[in-house]
Amino acid sequence: MNKSYALSQLNKMVRDAIDMQLPDEYWVEAELSECREHNGHCYLELIEKDEHTNTPVARASAKCWRQTWLMVKPYFERTTGEPLRTGMKVLLKVYAQFHEAFGFSWIVTDIDPNYTLGDMARKRLEIIRQLKEEGVFDLQRELHIPLFAKRIAVISAEHAAGYGDFCRQLEDNEYGFRFEVTLFPAIMQGEQVEQSIIAALERIYALNTSFDVVVIIRGGGATADLSGFDTLALAENVAQFPLPVITGIGHERDESILDMVAHTRVKTPTAAAALLIDHLRQVLERINSAQQRISTAIFQRIANQKMRLTNLQTLLPALVQRNLAEARHRIEMLEVLLKSHDPQRLLSRGYSITLLNGRAVRDPQQLKAGDVLETRVEKGTIKSTVL
Known part of the structure; x- marks a missing residue:
């Protein structure tokens, strides 16, 4: 009959083997598929994905005990500006631990925030590139x-x-x-x-x-x-x-x-x-400025119009006098012209005017027997009848 072992014995053998074969601390790159705090400790689920298919190719649990977590957490957040969260890529310093009752886990002793910063920066640049391409x-x-x-x-x-x-x-x-x-x-x-x-x-x-x-x-x-x-x-x-x-x-x-x-x-x-x-x-300053410019323009225009009225008040009498003098002169010239064309002046020189029905007779061929003519001379009028 084959020798049998209690589970605790077998697990202790595993622990001893791990302690012997993995005695050091190791830096490991991984992505967080879960991150939670409980009683001051941080519990992590680590995952590695195929870079082409995004399919998980490795998984493991990790823990950061309270004493370490109290130092690691604030430094990481202060450096990266982010808390540890699902989907984040991290570089952890770990050592292997196998417990007979709780199984295997990686124990975290340090986290390099600069690695995560680099990955975050890469993702940000990729998003920015895509937004610009779009x-x-x-x-x-x-x-x-x-x-x-x-x-x-x-x-x-x-x-x-x-x-x-x-x-x-x-x-x-x-x-x-x-x-x-x-x-x-x-x-x-x-x-x-x-x-x-x-x-x-x-x-x-x-x-x-x-x-x-x-x-x-x-x-x-x-x-x-x-x-x-x-x-x-x-x-x-x-x-x-x-x-x-x-x-x-x-x-x-x-x-x-x-x-x-x-x-x-x-x-x-x-x-x-x-x-x-x-x-x-x-906006209010622009409105006030526009209002001021409009008011200034209106007041300036009013001032200009007042100045024009003042100038007109000064010039108007002189203009009226000049216009009146010119009008008198035109009237005098018209009087002279009118007198030069007055028929009475022609009659006084010995000329006469023969009228038929009040219109001057210019052609005797237009007259017929019985027409009553009126001949005006300087001293009076002579009436005659055409035979």
Whole structure:
């Protein structure tokens, strides 16, 4: 009969073999298929995929115990600007551990954030390249914020401190501007960010004629959890949205892809509110300037007309006198001309005028017997009848 072993004995043999054959620590590249914290420890599921088919070719569990995790986690997040999350590629320093009761696991002693940064940068560059190839990367910059942008669609977590700050900033502006703010609630942290914001954009699109601009703001969440703003689908939706999109998602690191494709990027929700207030202030200044120019032009025209009237008042008497003198002269000339054509002057010189029915007779052939003629001379009139 073959010798049998208790399971604990067999597992101990496995542990001893692993301890003997894998006594060192190793750097391993892997993708996270699961990442969760419990009681201060971090539990990871590692996966390797075929680069051509994306099919898993290896899997393993890993653990980072509390004492190590308290040091590794903040350094990783501070360096990468991201928390460990599903889908992230990581470079882990591990050693092998086999426990008789809990089985095999890799124990994490360190994580290299620079490896993950490189992979994140590669993914970001790939998304940016694809957006540019699609011709949508700069579409938002071709839009213009309307002159009187007062109807604001806001995408934010409903009870976020940043949303409250944004609304208070708009309401308490020193110019007394009144804005109409409509909130479209969305999840602004974690793995659901992309789909939640896209869903909010779709609701706004259905009512896009009701708004002048869209503001995407985030405040009060973990500053490290910004991975949801670096996705292709979200960038495509924002880049092609028909209204100008302003982002204020509250972080100091390099721009997210969402920031890059937006019409305008500011750092915080209050800065987004200040931007909208300043936009209206500039419009008001333009209106006031135009009003001033119009008033100045009107006053100048009135002044010019007054000056013309004053000049006319001064020149009018002289012009009237000159016109009267010219009129008198014309009248005198006409009188002379009239006198020169007066028939009485001809009669006084011995001429006479023979009339028939009040019209001068120029041709005796026109007369017939019985016509009564009237001949005017200087001293009187002679009547005669044609025989």
